[in-house]
Amino acid sequence: MRTTHRPAVPALLAATLLTVAACSGDDDDASGESSTDENGLTPVTISTQPIVDSAPLYLGVDQGFYEEEGIDLTIENASGGAAVIPSVVSGEHQFGRGNLLSTMIARDQGLDLECIANANSAQGVPDFSAILTAPDSGIESPADLEGHTVSINNLNNIGEAIIRTAIERDGGDPSLVDFVELGFAEVPQAIESGQIEAGWAVEPFVTEALDLGQVAISWPFYEFHEDLDVSCVFTSGQVLEEDPELVAAFQRATDRALEFADENPDEVRRITGTYTEIDESVLERMVLPRFTPEMSREAAEFLAEKALEYGMLTNEPDLDALLP
Template sequence: MRLSPALAVAASAALLATAACSPSEEGTNEGELTTVTAGVIPIVDVAPIYLGVDQGFFSDRGIDLELESGSGGAAIVPGVISGEFDFAFSNVVSLIVAREQGLPLTALTNGVTSAGEQGADFGGVFVLDDSDVNGAADLEGLTVAANNLNNIGDTTVRQSVRADGGDPTAVDFVELPFPDMPAALETGQIDAVWAVEPFASTIREAGHREIASNFVDTHPDLSVAAYFTGEDRLAQDPELFADITAALEESLAYAEDNPDEVRRILGTYTEIDEQVIEQMVLPRFPAQINDESVQTLADLMVTDGLIDSEPDLDALLP
């Protein structure tokens, strides 16, 4: 045989060569800034933190904030627990559930709050225009899509059904990612969807009907999500987290006061169509969590059986 081993090694060598000329890690420390990593989702809700980086609210405090946009949130809580993220963004129901499962998470600031207006919130329940459903109570016996089951979507939609005099246990929820909802609704695969922006805008634009604003039905000032970290991490570096919290609060206040800025920054980190960005309903961004609304959510979670007993909210809330 006349085979050169060098040829065979060429296979691995070629692969290694490809590896050598690919992008390298960018983790250099710039001056005296402390590098902090935050886990976020590339959605509308986190516009304030992108604005905060853009406006220098973090760098002013000596923080070099790196935003890791993990998808769908699957990596977020584990990321905080493992220390990969110094802090992150998640919805309040997920945080309460995680806390009940024994994960020592604690909120830093509010994340995003319901716009508070019936029929004009950043999320709602939609049906086809020619559907027989007129109110949330009519959802009894029908199938409603939510992006996650036993989470904030179905919990608040059940509250809408309850508030409208219906039986929430008679509503059948199925899991469907937000991006798939407009098509699933239109093709009749599903009776109703709980969707948030920008998909809510797409659905409205297609001429479908909004029958409930589930966040508003739960609490007009509903704190939907929060920025949070691990208790250990917080105890390790209280000064750094005081700075992070202050920067987050400034970012949230800036976003709350400058909706045009929110729409501008959305064009930089999302792929949402410009026209949709102009038209869609923005959430509100108060810096403080509305404790009462979180209590309401926690009570609903107990009622619906997401958790067994009344959670210790004092440990979770700042």
């Protein structure tokens, strides 16, 4: 019988973040009523990963949407998603962008975070994430993953939730899958070398894997729920309480940026090329997320339900408090 490797990192992370939260009230730079610069703009920072999901934020700066709301936005690149939440909780940054389940988990651990805008959503078939395998692996659908080693970028998070659901829906038993952690960028070569038998990846690594002759057996974001919102822009309860006007202005600008991004995919590809090192030929062909200001309550409820079922959450999340 296969077992999922479950290190004690989540508990350690929770304790660390709670400590950061306790100290965050002493930081006046990213909380409290904001001051303006010499141009009359309010300096604001957001922490996010330099991936295509962040394109609307860059377009919002590029198109002047944030400036029109009186905001001078600086986008700080995080080394990984795990670094974003602590930077917001501590007050280092006013805003962050991260996957929706990570935000639910943070609140479950006692951290005061709220989504104030959508960030990106499932696109369709094909989607911007896929479960990949070699063409001769014998794995043709999610149920065939039983007895195999499958990589996800983080255990006990959104990737594991959607893949477990895909396996169950296909008639398989996810407890018989050996889930291991592996960064998205490493997936194509790990499949090629036989290190793993299947792996979950997002763009641009899905396109890179397909270029190597690998195959996608599932588009798990879209198949989990066609309106799944994958990530959101969030802030701390402290910023919401002390500067609601700034939060409202940031939300308006972000919503405009999301609409612009969805209506202008060529601009998404152009701006993504300015802050990533994605090969131009891949950038032109890869599947983009869907960008929309609206968040699906139904999809969020289903994500919370499955996360509870799989032990990723201990309590049912208060979606009224979490979602915009």
